[in-house]
Amino acid sequence: MRQETLTAAAAPEIGLDTFLDGIWKENPTFVTVLGMCPLLAVSNSVQNALAMALATMFVLVMSNMAVSLVRNVIPSQVRLVAFIMIIATFVTVAEYLLQAISLELHRALGAFVPLIVVNCIILGRAEAFASKNPVIPSILDGLGTSMGFLLAIFTMGAVREILGSGSFLGFPLFGDNFEPWVVMILPSGGFFVLGVLMLGVNRLNAWLKAETR
């Protein structure tokens, strides 16, 4: 898997593939196993999951664009520090934006919005893609990768909210007789759901491989 990622980064195809790769073939969660902390921490409801995914998307796309714009100006010795500074700037913007849009959501996500700075997906894409490619493909790559992240965190959020609170986006789904699986919204539920999802993705990939052979 790691091999695949490396070769893909070395010789990227420009265009639709750049966008699509991020969603499935190089899905940041299931294939490269990056950015686990926010994925587990704020996926206890669909609303939180979506807000987190959108904030991450904003930061990833903007920082990919900025990194790609300055890629020829920054000396390679200090590039990581420069990338982190760029990312931290956009995260600060995202945090103030979220606070202005919905104070309630800002409280629910807590420290995990500023923690987007250390989300390895973003630094990973800056280093592996945006620092070597022109602006447009970098934006596409950012969009694709964050769609992959959105897919993963949305699935987690949906499973955990439906089973853990018996609702979807706050609307109750089952009648009064439904006994919620409290464990699903607790921290351990996050580990369980992600483990089972990983298992499913492994199974699907094994099946796809057998099918193409």
Place this chain on the structure above:
Amino acid sequence: MNTESLGSIFLNSVLINNFVLSLFLGICPFLGISGKRDTAFRMGVAVTFVLVVTATSAYGVHRVLVYFDALYLELIAYIAVIASSVQLVEMFIKRVSPALFRALGIYLPLITTNCAVLGLALFQTARAYNFLQSLVFAVGSGLGFTLALVIMAGMREELSLAKVPNIVQGTALTLILAGILSLAFMGFGGLGG
């Protein structure tokens, strides 16, 4: 000003609100470096060390930013402080004890992007801990991180001999184990006042 007692902060950060198992901070090293017990322990020590240094410097940085009324720079300042303190710690250890430096090896620079470190700085600011409280919080969190990592490594060492289906191996199995461990740590919830 927060008036929480030092003992309660310590107990909270080691067991009840364990950084890894209930706050989901520092999951990457938890999944990546928990294969062997001794590497897990070394990683834990390195992280504890960086946490203490970060807690000290973040406390100072926060005071300076409050003085200049420039809190919007907090995040950028923290991450810069963390990156440079990791670098400093690395140089310091290399100079003082080359043996320890070799033992920690690649793990030290990786700690910069460990969310536990930035998380600690953000939490201590949000909870308005004073200097002593911040230090205790850092040591407790580091111990909690080490504890979780070492227990996990012990479990994985035992499991490496067991027969499990191919598709479960790797991350999926580790995650389900972590879920069970996190469930066990929830039992400590009753300790908090």
